[in-house]
Amino acid sequence: MPAMTVNDAPVMFDMDPETPLLWALRDAANLTGTKYGCGVGDCGACMVLIDGEALRSCLVTIAEAEGRTITTIEGLSRDRSHPVQQALVAEQAIQCGFCTPGIVMAAASLLRRNPDPSEADIREAIPNLCRCGVYPRLIAAVQRAGRVTRRRETISAAPAPGIDPADAARAVPAMGPASGGEADGGTTEPED
Incomplete structure (x- = not known):
């Protein structure tokens, strides 16, 4: 099982060692910020940092990433302050x-x-x-x-990332526990 550090956490992938890092990150680690664009290294949508170097994760196998430090967009800055x-x-x-x-x-x-x-x-x-x-x-x-x-300029902070998961569950009922739906005996018909 290839082991590496992903966003400062030790990770072992119980997958075929020839699996592209892109798919291990997206499918096994649920780090979906790394995007699949072309799969052949042309577009750069899957770029991650591997030991600080920007590399296309569709071209790197998890065997090649073993023992290395991977940073995805989720690990770069959780509060968008980079x-x-x-x-x-x-x-x-x-x-x-x-x-x-x-x-x-x-x-x-x-x-x-x-x-x-x-x-x-x-x-x-x-x-x-x-x-x-x-x-x-x-x-x-x-x-x-x-x-x-270089500390020559500052930028006012960008908006914080979207609403937190608990608020999302309230705002988008399909994302959270059912309330008023089938799970508690109610109906799933939309209100008029």
């Missing part, structure tokens, strides 16, 4: 959001190595595909995140 996350929101460099986790991970890796990247550095380090075309704003956001990293 400078890249803050800058992407501030620069409105997020559209549909599908590619965003991979872009954030690639940008975080870049800024760890180079907190003052040029436009060329950013283009080289973040080859991710974005079907919404946020590229000009992405360049500005990564440069802004670099200024934050």
Whole structure:
């Protein structure tokens, strides 16, 4: 069973060692922020940090990840306080959001190595595909995140992550225990 550290927690995957890390993270660890885009390493939607380096998790097997430290978007910053996350929101460099986790991970890796990247550095380090075309704003956001990293600028906090699971269960009954539904003898008919 391949063992590794995922988001600062020791994990062992009881799966075929040739399973792509992407599927172990999504299916076994329920870390669905890492997205499946193309499966062949072209799009970057599945980018995670492996020992601090941005790598496409669809191309890394869990056997290859054994003994290594994996950071997914969920482990980068639970409260969205990472400078890249803050800058992407501030620069409105997020559209549909599908590619965003991979872009954030690639940008975080870049800024760890180079907190003052040029436009060329950013283009080289973040080859991710974005079907919404946020590229000009992405360049500005990564440069802004670099200024934050270098303590040359601050950004007002982005909104906190969505509602907590208990509130979600109240707001979206299908996500929580049944109340007024079949489980307690009621009906599941919607109210008029």
